[in-house]
Amino acid sequence: MPQAMKWWGWGLEGIEFTHEDKPQLAGFIRERIGLDITTATAKPARFEDLGVPEPTLPEALGDALRAAVGAEHVSVDPLDRVIHARGKSIRDLIRTRRADLPRVPDAVLRPGTEDEVAAVLAAALEHDAVVIPFGGGSSISGSIEPPAEETRPVLSVDMSRLDRVLAIDPASRLARVQAGVYGPELEQQLGAQGFTMGHFPDSFTHSTLGGWIATRSSGMQSDRYGDVADITKGLRVVTPTGTLVVQPNPTMSTGPSIREMVLGSEGRLGIITEATVQVRRLPAERTILGYLFPTFAAGLAAMEEIAASEYTPSVTRVSDAPETQFSFATRKASTLLDTVQSKALQLFLKKRKGYDLEQMCLSFIGYEGSPEHVKAQRKGVGRIVGRHGGLCIGASPGVLYDQKKFDTPYIRDFLLDRGAAADVSETAMPWSKLQAVHTAVTAAGHGAFAQLGVQGYLMCHLSHSYHAGACLYFTFAFPPSPGGDMLAEYDVVKQAIQQAFVDNGATLSHHHAVGTEHAQWLQEDISAPGVRLLGALFDGTDPGRNLNPGKIV
Amino acid sequence: MPQAMKWWGWGLEGIEFTHEDKPQLAGFIRERIGLDITTATAKPARFEDLGVPEPTLPEALGDALRAAVGAEHVSVDPLDRVIHARGKSIRDLIRTRRADLPRVPDAVLRPGTEDEVAAVLAAALEHDAVVIPFGGGSSISGSIEPPAEETRPVLSVDMSRLDRVLAIDPASRLARVQAGVYGPELEQQLGAQGFTMGHFPDSFTHSTLGGWIATRSSGMQSDRYGDVADITKGLRVVTPTGTLVVQPNPTMSTGPSIREMVLGSEGRLGIITEATVQVRRLPAERTILGYLFPTFAAGLAAMEEIAASEYTPSVTRVSDAPETQFSFATRKASTLLDTVQSKALQLFLKKRKGYDLEQMCLSFIGYEGSPEHVKAQRKGVGRIVGRHGGLCIGASPGVLYDQKKFDTPYIRDFLLDRGAAADVSETAMPWSKLQAVHTAVTAAGHGAFAQLGVQGYLMCHLSHSYHAGACLYFTFAFPPSPGGDMLAEYDVVKQAIQQAFVDNGATLSHHHAVGTEHAQWLQEDISAPGVRLLGALFDGTDPGRNLNPGKIV
Incomplete structure (x- = not known):
């Protein structure tokens, strides 16, 4: 069975983000958001200070659950219950660090078969308990948290034994x-x-x-x-x-x-x-190539042309200029050769390609399949990239991206330790709206920073392409204003960004779900009759509101 | 505005299927189902014998509808109402020929704007009328027919003015x-x-x-x-x-x-x-090529390999041996050259390729895109076809198929005029089940023919491919037993085929919908909890059952 994530943060105990092997990062962050990341200034609460409440598990319900899954798979252990109490949004991380845990599940159940899942649900319904399914606990939308005001027993159903x-x-x-x-x-x-x-x-x-x-x-x-x-x-x-x-x-x-x-x-x-x-x-060949574009607009235009073309890459990704600069700042200590190459490349880009290096954007495009397929795709996509002023910079940036792609979420805990908040918001829209949404969201984010009087950073990449549109993925970070409440200030920034999505016809989320975090924008996205269809479905299926109540609508 | 279809059959008045330009067809049909198609023996009822009931349209409702769409777009004309009374399934065609029309809409409305549609719906709900949207009236699943026992006013909302x-x-x-x-x-x-x-x-x-x-x-x-x-x-x-x-x-x-x-x-x-x-x-190039396979199994295996490959044809279709023979029998009078080529081809297939011509299957594969894309696809797909013993027979069969593809439904009226019933049933399933479903459905259909004591024909083609499965499209025809009721005997055959679908894990319909015709198999397809989800959705949205009641569940 996989190891549970840290109760207080992302990922496994012992794995953390570090700036120490990234010589440019501390300077970059100091310059861009005025934050000193060289020393940690804040720490999560200690587990023993959380004051985890005793579980409320009526005896008859407890008996039914033990009969359902076996006593060894009914856990009321405080650490287990805290791990299952919420996901890993920045709101979750901040509140957990503050020992703010208004409602923790009363028991964590680990059924080993579908029949045991059915028995758990039957017991829960019979005893009017609330049932919340739990996968890996990585939600950043509030999807697995019991409502604070829930007075009935709350059961977290951890599915990790069903793993075949x-x-x-x-x-x-x-x-x-x-x-x-x-x-x-x-x-x-x-x-x-x-x-x-x-x-x-x-x-x-x-x-x-x-x-x-x-x-x-x-x-x-x-x-x-x-x-x-x-x-x-x-x-x-x-x-x-x-x-x-x-x-x-x-x-x-x-x-x-x-x-x-x-x-x-x-x-x-x-x-x-x-x-x-x-x-x-499994494909015979798999490669992710790095590309540069003179501007984000050029990168978006190239991705749109690829989506309309007969080529079918496996990955299409292009960062805007701020994210490109952040990527460069997170590069590890480079060899002399790297530096030389890089300087030569910069000279080439400026002199021969006419790039403004401040506007330059990094892109990754992935190819999979038979060698001849990959070769034909690379060639065809390369022609499109070239038409938009882009340039292939080879496979090594792609290899790096591929290696560290799952490490990004750890940076939020690193920044929280240093007093700053960082999180993500993502959306999708038709190709014709991408540029306008990027502009509007960037303006909304910086407007929120200005309103709060904080020095914030906002960056974005196109992360998924479709024939008719794409996903834009925004990341933002800021240290709160002096004396400001980090959670309240996060809300101001998050609200501004999400509102800019729906105001511009983009969806409230491309792939992070609704949960509680995005529920306030649901009606603006799917319209009031759409919300009523969901209500009809949920109310008709679960009249007692026992199934993860309060989520989505 | 497009012309309405015949009230008594498929398609436009004046267009009919004929055997006269297809020299082999009459002999083929006589041999296979014992039917003489050279003379029509049956005719639909005359319109004046239908006895169309007077419409029931309460004055207040009529006023509201005239206010909603304008008096000229509220029709109570008997022909208009009959055309909007049902679709074009073989059940519909048989019953209309028999002047069996238990419930005809009371009015046909033709809104010209979305606001007018909303006004129609509001009027209908206020006056407790039933609303049935009408597109082209081509349904073969009973989706647009009022329930026979409906006592409230029934309104058919013809959407054809919203055509931009x-x-x-x-x-x-x-x-x-x-x-x-x-x-x-x-x-x-x-x-x-x-x-x-x-x-x-x-x-x-x-x-x-x-x-x-x-x-x-x-x-x-x-x-x-x-x-x-x-x-x-x-x-x-x-x-x-x-x-x-x-x-x-x-x-x-x-x-x-x-x-x-x-x-x-x-x-x-x-x-x-x-x-x-x-x-x-619009693609620069578009072509549909004909292929032959030694057996249906070989054709299915080739289609599966194409679906798994890096090639992306626009059309993949392969007929089983009975459908292949029917296709050959519907060929128009051929020139001497055609005959020679065909004889040479048959000799080649038998002697050089080892085909059993009785088992041979006709296939069409379509390609679209830039000339180089089409060329590469043809070449790659051709290699796969060759690995399964298949053979390209060029573009002319594809051109023919492309030209006559929308004419097929007319044949049902032609056969009804000659005393035989024909209809279709289609399904979808994973690739691994195709052969078993084809075998089971063929056996079920012929079992039904034997039970009825009729000489029936059943044929099939794979019509749509996906990465994980495909659609099988069955067509069947039979003249009823002496003194037998055509509709009752159709039901026996249709039941046998549909039941074979769901008994073998294939869906009740890939693209013909549920309506009333397939509703009895819904629970076997989507499970009882699935039916309850649909019920929750419909009941919550339409508690008064005003919106096309009785369809799907």
């Missing part, structure tokens, strides 16, 4: 997989048989298949493999009225899509126990 | 389109600006965008363009609580998908007035 690939149908390239499997374990089991699901979200190492489905997750190779909504073909879900079964047929004309109701349902319709997912043969 | 492409966003390749536009008019308007939606179902000439969305339609080039569920990005739907708006963002993580609730909703959630659809630039 049950069967692979090689002719159909479909794998039946239990929902509690973590990303690395899933890919390891598929890879042993020559397949991959190709789903690699930033949270990959600490999130599960069931969590991806329940939140409509998207991985960094979605251009080729699809979002989890595309990858998921069949489903088994324990609901209050029995096990819902969606058969893994490629498509069907059977009324409104049940499959697409479970996707994104965040535990409100039941507990996902199994999915049949589309897999692909 | 409103705007094209060329950078995002998205078109805002009114829902009532027919296929040819839609493609003409898009084509004038250099785009295509690429959606060409068999019903294309007589169906609308709104109808495609409401039934989860699929077109014959879906391998490249996607099903209508993929193509539809944004939506506007008039619902009882206002206009539902789904924004055309490429994907979103906003809870269960509202978009995918409207898709396939068959009027039960409201009336679709507009969609924003993905379009593509």
Whole structure:
């Protein structure tokens, strides 16, 4: 079973972000947000100071749960309950550091079979308890936190014992997989048989298949493999009225899509126990190349042309100028050769290509498949990149990106230790709106910084492309104003960015889900009748509001 | 505005199927199902013998409807009402021929704007009338027919005045389109600006965008363009609580998908007035090539390998041996050269390729894009075809297929005139099940023919491919037993085929929807909890059951 994440932060105990091997980073951060990162000034609360309340688990419910999953899989341990109390948004990290835990689950259950999941749900409904499914706990949308005011017993159902690939149908390239499997374990089991699901979200190492489905997750190779909504073909879900079964047929004309109701349902319709997912043969070749563009607009235009073209890269990513500069600042201590190459490159870009280095943007484009396919794609995409003033800088930046892609979330704890807040907001929109949304969100973020009187940083990259549009992924960081409340100031910035999304016709989230964090924008995104459709679905399925209440709507 | 279809059959008055230019057809049909098609023996009822009941339209409702859309767009004309009374399934055609019309809409309304649609719905709800949206009337699943026992006023809302492409966003390749536009008019308007939606179902000439969305339609080039569920990005739907708006963002993580609730909703959630659809630039080159395979199994294996490959044809289709023989029998009078070529080809196939001509299967594979893309795809797909013993027979069969692809439905009326019933049933499943489903359905169909004591014909083709599975499309025909009731005997055959689908894990329908015709298999397909999710959605949205009641569940 995978190790649980730190109760107080992202990832595993003993793994932390450090600036010490990145010679330019401290100077860059001091210059851009006025923060000294060379010494930690703040620390999380100590666990013993949290004051974890005693669990409220009526005896009859406790008996029923022990009968359901076995006594050894019913945990009331305070650390276990705190780990299962919330996700890892910056709001969660700040509050946990402050020992602000108004409602902790009363028990953590670890069923080992679908029947045990059903028995847990039956016991919960019989005793009017609240049930919250728990995958890896990586949510940054508040999707797994009990409502503060909940007075009924709250049960966190940790799915991590359901961690097996049950069967692979090689002719159909479909794998039946239990929902509690973590990303690395899933890919390891598929890879042993020559397949991959190709789903690699930033949270990959600490999130599960069931969590991806329940939140409509998207991985960094979605251009080729699809979002989890595309990858998921069949489903088994324990609901209050029995096990819902969606058969893994490629498509069907059977009324409104049940499959697409479970996707994104965040535990409100039941507990996902199994999915049949589309897999692909491991590619013979896989490469991610680095590119530079003179401006973000040029990079976006190139990505749009690639999306419209006959080429099908696995990754399309382009950072804006602030994110490009941040990427360069996080480079590790370089060899003399690197420096020379880099200076030569800068000279070439300025003199021969006419780049303004302040506006330059870093891009990654990935290719997968047979050697001839990869070669043809690289060539065709290269021509498009060239037409937009772009330049291939080879495979080594891509190798680096590929290696450190799952480490990014650790930086938030590092910054919190140094008194600054950082988080992300992402959205999707048609190609024609990308530039305007980027401009509006950048203005909204900096407007919020100005309003707060803080020195903030806001950066962005295009992270997923579709024929008709793309995802923009924003990251922001700031040290709070003197005497300011970090959480309140975070809210000002987050509000400004999210409001700019919906005001410009972009969605409230491309792949981070609604939870409680984004619920206030739901009606502006999907319209009031859309919210009522969700209400009809949830109320009709769960009239007692036992299934992860308060999420989405 | 497009011309309405015949009240008694498929397509336009004056267009009919004929055997006279197909020298082998009469002999083939006589041999295979014992039917003489050289003379018509049966005719539909005369319109004046239908006994169309007087409409029941309370004065207050009539006033409200005339205020909503203008008096000239409220029709109580008997012919208009009969045309809007049902679709074009073989059940519909048989009953209409028999003057069996238990419930005809009381009025046909033709709103010209979304506001008028909203006014119609408001009037209907206020006066407790039933509202049934009407696109082209091509449904073969009973989706647009009022329940026979409905005592409230029934209103058919004909959307054909909402027939415009409103705007094209060329950078995002998205078109805002009114829902009532027919296929040819839609493609003409898009084509004038250099785009295509690429959606060409068999019903294309007589169906609308709104109808495609409401039934989860699929077109014959879906391998490249996607099903209508993929193509539809944004939506506007008039619902009882206002206009539902789904924004055309490429994907979103906003809870269960509202978009995918409207898709396939068959009027039960409201009336679709507009969609924003993905379009593509018209391809520089477009070709459909004919291929032969030694057996259906070989053809299926080739299609599976193509689906798993890096090649992306626009059409993949392979007929089983019975359908191949039927296709050859419908060839028009051939020139001497054709005959010679054909004999030479047959000799080549038998002697050099070892084909058993009775088992041989005809296939079409389509390619679109730039000349170099098409060339590379043809070459790569050709290699796969060759590995499975297949053979390219050039472009002329494909040209023929492309020309006559929308004419097939006319044959049902031709056969009814000659005393035989013919209809279709289609399904989808993972690749690993295709062969077993084909075998089981073929056995079930022939079992039904034997049970009835009729000489029936059953044939099939693979019509749409996906990475993880495909659609099988079955066509069957038989003359009823002496003294037998055609409709009752149709039910025996249809039941046997559909039951074989769900018994073998295939879906009840890939793209023909549920309506009333397939509702009995819904629970076996999507499971009882799935049916309850749909019930929650419909009951919560439409507690008075005014929106096309009785469909789907």
